[in-house]
Amino acid sequence: MLKGKHLIQPNDFSLEELDSILNLGKEITENPQKYSDICKGKLLATLFYEPSTRTRFSFEAAMLRLGGSVVGFSEPNSSSVAKGESLADTIRTVGCYADIIAMRHPKEGSAYLASKYSSVPLINAGDGGHQHPTQTLTDLLTIKALKGSLDNLTIGLCGDLKFGRTVHSLVKAMARYKNTKFIFISPSELKIPNYIKEEIKGHAYYETSNLEEVINHVDILYMTRVQRERFFSEEEYLRLKDSYILTKDKLKNAKEDMLVLHPLPRVNEIATEVDDDPRAVYFDQAKYGMFVRMALIMKLLGVDADA
Numbered sequence: 326m327l328k329g330k331h332l333i334q335p336n337d338f339s340l341e342e343l344d345s346i347l348n349l350g351k352e353i354t355e356n357p358q359k360y361s362d363i364c365k366g367k368l369l370a371t372l373f374y375e376p377s378t379r380t381r382f383s384f385e386a387a388m389l390r391l392g393g394s395v396v397g398f399s400e401p402n403s404s405s406v407a408k409g410e411s412l413a414d415t416i417r418t419v420g421c422y423a424d425i426i427a428m429r430h431p432k433e434g435s436a437y438l439a440s441k442y443s444s445v446p447l448i449n450a451g452d453g454g455h456q457h458p459t460q461t462l463t464d465l466l467t468i469k470a471l472k473g474s475l476d477n478l479t480i481g482l483c484g485d486l487k488f489g490r491t492v493h494s495l496v497k498a499m500a501r502y503k504n505t506k507f508i509f510i511s512p513s514e515l516k517i518p519n520y521i522k523e524e525i526k527g528h529a530y531y532e533t534s535n536l537e538e539v540i541n542h543v544d545i546l547y548m549t550r551v552q553r554e555r556f557f558s559e560e561e562y563l564r565l566k567d568s569y570i571l572t573k574d575k576l577k578n579a580k581e582d583m584l585v586l587h588p589l590p591r592v593n594e595i596a597t598e599v600d601d602d603p604r605a606v607y608f609d610q611a612k613y614g615m616f617v618r619m620a621l622i623m624k625l626l627g628v629d630a631d632a
Contacts, residue, residue: 334496417444
């Protein structure tokens with residue numbers, strides 16, 4: 326069903342296809358050894374044109390845990406990019422060697438462009454402030470595994486909603502499920518873009534700059550950092566970076582079964598004292614990211630443990 330496809334944004338896949346990945350991801354969490362040799366002889370290329378820890382490591386760990394191998398770069402200056410090679414030529418070349426490509430790039434639209442030249446499945450591992458679909462799969466699997474369903478939830482998204490590609494991707498994905506309500510929490514300078522609001526027509530949403538005002542209403546609180554790398558002005562970044570800091574005190578009014586998610590890395594928008602709260606699931610979320618990427622790689626390569 327998904328063999329040979331590219332993943333550029335979550336909406337590239339139907340709900341049925343998304344659910345097939347999430348269901349396989351959940352199966353892998355329960356019995357990872359069953360899948361330990363499923364991709365033996367397969368090669369993943371990781372092309373990371375900007376820094377990453379979790380995304381790159383989780384892709385590499387995912388492929389290695391499936392029995393496959395990994396090549397790639399985490400610094401573009403160590404590749405022919407430093408000599409002026411175009412993205413199109415890099416992708417054409419890497420497609421000669423690898424069975425599947427995961428690419429992160431700072432320019433919006435770069436993943437879509439790369440997919441036009443790729444002879445193998447290409448996964449967008451983040452393109453600028455645009456989309457981050459595998460983080461979205463991570464978020465969806467975390468919510469589904471811990472809440473039991475993706476329907477009938479109120480999700481609060483807090484922090485950098487303007488540049489946050491994880492936010493943009495997650496909002497678009499959650500809008501496909503039933504009775505999702507959104508609460509957007511940000512300073513006025515970092516509000517959710519209008520084009521995202523256009524895509525969630527039919528769903529209730531509320532905008533505020535006050536986290537404490539709404540924390541008791543949310544089932545999922547999705548915290549984000551204010552991203553230094555997205556700002557042109559250091560002064561503006563410093564003014565906004567501490568807009569929201571989640572503390573134990575602020576959690577007192579939250580629902581007992583609320584989940585706190587964060588795509589990481591965290592700077593100081595979640596106090597470390599929150600880590601021990603059972604509602605804080607962001608490190609579990611990182612582990613779910615590896616499992617869902619294992620599922621995605623299997624689906625795009627068309628390998629099946631039960632075949």
